[in-house]
Amino acid sequence: MQLFGRRAETGALDRLLVRAAGGAGSGLVLWGEPGVGKTALLEYAVGAAPDATVLRCRGTRMEAGLAFAALHELLWPVTDRLEALPGPQAAALRGALGLSRDTANRFLIGAAVLSLLSGLARERPVLVVVDDAQWVDEATAHCLGFLARRVATEAVAVLLTGHEDPASGPWEGLPALEVVGLADDDARSLVATVAPDADPGLVEDTIRAAGGNPLALHELPTLDREAGDETLLPSGDPVPVGPRLRRAFCARVDAMTPPARALLLLAAAEDRGDRDVVHRAGAGWGVDRRTWDEALRSGLLEVSGSRVEFRHPLIPAAVYDGAPFLDRQVAHRALAAALPPDAVEERAWHLAAAADGPDEAVAVLLERAAEQCLRRSAGPTAARTLRRAAELSPVPSDAARRLAAAARAAWDAGRAQEARQLLDDAERRDDEAAVARWSGGLRGILEFVHGRPERAQRYLVCDMAAVPDARGAVELGAVAVRAAWSAGRPDLQQEALRRLLDVDAGDDRSLAELLPALRGWWACYDETGELTPVAPDGAGDLVARLGAAAWSLLPPVPLAQAWGIEGPLADVLRVQAAQLRRRHELAALAMVLSQTAVLDLFAGRWGEAEAGAAEGLRLAGEVGADHVVTQCRTSLACLAAARGDDRTVHEHTTRTLQVSVPRGVRALSAAAYWHRGRAALFDGRPQEALEHLLPITDAGHEAAHPTGALSAAADTVEAAVQVGSAEVAEAGAAMVASWAQRTGATWARATAHRLRALVGGGIEAEAEYRAALDVPGATDQPLEHARTRLLYGEWLRRARRRADARLQLAGAAEVFERLGAEPLRERALREQALAEGPTARREPGPPGRAGLTAQELRVARLAADGLTNREIAAQLLISPRTVGHHLANVYPKLGIDSRATLARIDFAGDLRLGGAAPGR
Structure with missing residues (x-):
């Protein structure tokens, strides 16, 4: 098969096949207008993979409403392999293929198809070819999308063709290649091959009318010659290809005998490729062996075993659309009568297509x-x-x-x-x-x-x-x-x-x-x-x-958390x-x-929380559940706040409020305000934090919500204490204490003790901090438990009990590091350095003699130049958490306690400005 002007497309197919043969499978969607040459490229791929197991199917308009119809065609040649699948997968796939009455579970079916093809790929590469994917039934489409996204480690290539850009829908996320019309020179070469003796004027008219469409370039010159009608290709501006191709195909069909035209219409209306059904339906139309011979000689129809198909999907579209409605009606009724008794869905659709009024x-x-x-x-x-x-x-x-x-x-x-x-x-x-x-x-x-x-x-x-x-x-x-x-x-x-x-x-x-x-x-x-x-x-x-x-x-989860279950x-x-x-x-x-x-988030399972929120966000977006989308965004914002990622917090909370405020979803608005306040509090901006948190308790505000106020109370009290707003702090602490007394919820009891210590201070604070840490089950929320240890450690340091402070602060820092709560970890490390006391401080010595590792030295130099942990991480290709770990080692080795001192060190060995370290 000779292809003109398709070097880029065939190159992409060759690379895909080579990678798949090496065990790095993938999918590719070829898309473009009908007749542009996608099917020819599929044939090229099949020919370029002689050692592969090729599984093929084609979407059809009639079967687009029949679940798993295309999957049936695709897998029918390998149904003998179903016995090798795990029992549940095999049962689900048999149900989908109509081989049993087992329930067709989509997730199990996708897994079964993946397992089946993986098994075949262990013997030889597998090439899955799906033509006209835009007409594949939805159940098969999702199954094929599932497959194509999961063959990266298998010797499997999945090739699909469609009319539209697969930026959304079942092929979303798959690599795609648009197939466009041929350039004029390539179009002339194709026409010269199809009609070598064509008049030059006819060639130019063909190129102008076809607009680079290979099928039109292939068909129009010969059809014009066969029909003897010069008006098929009028001169003038280019016109859409579709209508001309339909008229061209209809000209060929009209030249055939009535039984042959009836056969073509029946085949176009049947749309499943079942030769036996088409033959039985044509019995009353005079369709016999000679009729089949005529249809096959026309080149429009092809037969392979019990399957019948048109040479190109534009042909049945032209035949069907070009037939009078009464003829189409009779054809559908004949096909409905020819179906087996158990074909309920197919019969229903044929009779529905034949109906011309209520029935x-x-x-x-x-x-x-x-x-x-x-x-x-x-x-x-x-x-x-x-x-x-x-x-x-x-x-x-x-x-x-x-x-x-x-x-x-x-x-x-x-x-x-x-x-x-x-x-x-x-x-x-x-x-x-x-x-x-x-x-x-x-x-x-x-x-x-x-x-x-x-x-x-x-x-x-x-x-x-x-x-x-x-x-x-x-x-x-x-x-x-x-x-x-x-x-x-x-x-x-x-x-x-x-x-x-x-x-x-x-x-x-x-x-x-x-x-x-x-x-x-x-x-x-x-x-x-x-x-x-x-x-x-x-x-x-x-x-x-x-x-x-x-x-x-x-x-809802926030209410369940309030009750503590x-x-x-x-x-x-x-x-x-x-x-x-x-x-x-x-x-x-x-x-x-x-x-x-949300539950994973507060239980410290941050990786699971992020994955669940991301999947929920995607699914909710697909089904149009706006409020579920925003709830997922609030979880991601909460994670970002704890990680110190202000930009992500702002992005998610802004998009949340854009949905929740106009629609009056105060629970979501309250969550957005809470996470903004949390991000500011963790970053050491308590006044800004309070500005975000106070509206949640203001009955007239768009973010006011009782459960939201209770959830955010601990952060509100801490921010209020830091800015000296005693009334706000006391009110928040009283709210949590009341709730703890009424419900006995673990989180409320622990938080109530912590807030009493924070608000009251004095010698009673220690007993409250200890009580908060000792509440049974308090460690089930690791971030909050570690925050209590951090506050307790700060209180101990201010009480000059440095050894006890270091113990609490080190424990808090360890949890923060494990979770990835970078701002809180840095705060704990700063407090640890302060808790070392004056006796532990010494003049910062030259880095070269301090025992720094090569990586610690690189980190220290960048930090001394004023880069943040995230900026250092980006330069050294490590995580911000690892940067913090290195700096925690650097400070004691150099005898310093802050970045300010680090910035004064000359990394040739001297202090840049001389003198003692700050705080001496």
Whole structure:
């Protein structure tokens, strides 16, 4: 096969194949307009990999709605290898391929395909070729995206073609190469090869009309000659290729006999490549062996075994679009009749394509097909199928019911915007209460994750009466209470709680047991916003029971932390995350991940917290859950504040406030203000910290929130003490002490002792610091425990108990270093140096005689020049934490206690300005 003007593209393919053969697999998406030559490049790749196992499939418009249809075509040649897979993977893949009735779990299917191809690649390189990926069904597309992103250490290359830039969607993140039209000289060479005796005028007209499209360049000159129609290529400005190619192909089709045209139309409408179905459907159209011979001789159609396909996907598009609607209608009906009895989905879609008006029988069949899709976790396909069923519904209420079900399927699949549009369409056909009943109160849930929480509360409270079962009403009521909490509206929270507790559980005993538990959980504020003395006995068991019922019954993480039962909540959330992954419920999974990240953060699992927040952020962005996105951002901002990364704190909190403030999500606004205040406090800017923290307690402020104020109280008190604001400090300490007395939460008891020591000072402070450190379970929040040791160490140093101070400060510094809390670690090290006392200080000696290692000397020189730890780390390609470690060794070796002294050292061996070190 000769390619013109494709040196860059073939070079990229060659490099990809060489790397894959060496065990460094990857994916590549070739994209561009139809007919631009993507398929030819795939053929080149196949020819360039003679020793590879080649697996191929092609997306088709008809099968775009059939989950795993393309995967079936791709893997059919190697289904005998399924026995080598782990049992759960093999079962999931068999279910996807229709080989069993096992549930098709998307995550297991992706893992199974990866395992299958990895096994093949151990024998010889594997080349996966997917043409027309824009028409591949969504389930297969996500599976192939999963595969292509995970073959970096396998001898596997994944090549895909599509019409659009894969910057988003299932191929997002994969390398991509745009295939553009040929330059005029290459186009002339191609036309000269296709039609060597073509008139020069025809060649130039072809080049001008084709716009560099190789398929047009290949077809138009010969079609013009065959049709004998000079008007196919008029002179003038370039015109779009698509319409001309369609007209060109139709000219060829129109020249064929009626049975051959019927055969081509049936093949185009069938769109799955099943030769037997096409042949049976054509029996009533006079399609016989001679008809097949004519179609094959035309070059438009090709047959391989039981498969039939067009030479290029533009051809069936032209044939189908060019046929009269009545002919297309008859073709679809014939194909529906020719299908086997168990092909419910395919028959439903053919009959739907044949319908020219409302048809309840076809709508019912589509509904059955959607149920099959949902059993396979193919939510997007189910949503499309139900939407078409609604279009064919003669009765508006039936259409509304199907649209509401489609909205729920879209939401469960993580398509919030599509779900919202489907709900709007449903409400235009029936009243809102009926749509709420059919969709399970989806309007309020969508508003909760995307819009204004106060509005969500109103929707949810109203829809509690509309849903048909008590359990659904309880779940909506729990989300309504949560929405009011997010808005910082205790009055709305109590209203929703009353409605929730009024639900009649009927014979559902487990539900009846949950209602009192929910009362105890949410009754932490009365209608005035004041804390109420509710003791959450057995709160851990309560969390487990609520989590086993539904994720929506669980309280928000900050409230769970306030009660001090974050451990049980973390266990429940991890179980739920695994279940949601299996069910592919992306919206709920994103919400759970965002909350798990908060728990990991305060438990000192910062790596897990960062990974969970990042994944939650990505998933929430994909499904349009804005508030979950901002919650993930607040976790990342909290991490950045502890690490001393002010720029990242500012970026995440700014983007959080851009969403939370206009929509009145005070819980998220409070978190953003808190983390800004924390960053300033840790960096030694207490006045600025207080400016960020005080609004959280100001009832009229956009960031005011009761739980937020409680969470930020320790930082508010510390900042207030440092700036001398006794009233603020005492109020914050009293708030935490009251909460500790009422709940007995570990964190509250430890923090209350710490704040009393910080505010009160004096000789009683030591007993309070010791009590804070000795609270059972206080070490479960390592950052806060280490902060208590830091404050205690500072108090001991000021009391001139230097040995005791060094012990506390060293322990705090060790935890800060392990976590990566750089500002606090540097503060602890500074206090340690001061705690060494005057007797330990000596004149700074020459670095060369101080026993510095080569790396310590490099670090010291850069620090002496005024570079920060991060700037030094960037120059030496090490971490800021390692820089701090080296400086902690440098100071005692040189007999100094600060950077100021380090800056005065001449690294040839003398002090730059002479004299003693500061502090002597």
